[in-house]
Amino acid sequence: MLTGALAGLMWSKILSDKGVKISFLEFSKYGLITMLPATIVASLSLSMILL
Incomplete structure (x- = not known):
């Protein structure tokens, strides 16, 4: 189970859909x-x- 920012969760979902664990x-x-x-x-x- 991954947790984190929305971008990371979306990235994880895309990889999962492509069969990458x-x-x-x-x-x-x-x-x-x-x-x-x-x-x-x-x-x-x-x-x-700023300097």
């Missing part, structure tokens, strides 16, 4: 892999604009 651990791993760089880039961009 993904565990909560895999879902979390891929989420962290994409979230960390995105957060760093966003933070650096904001700090450059």
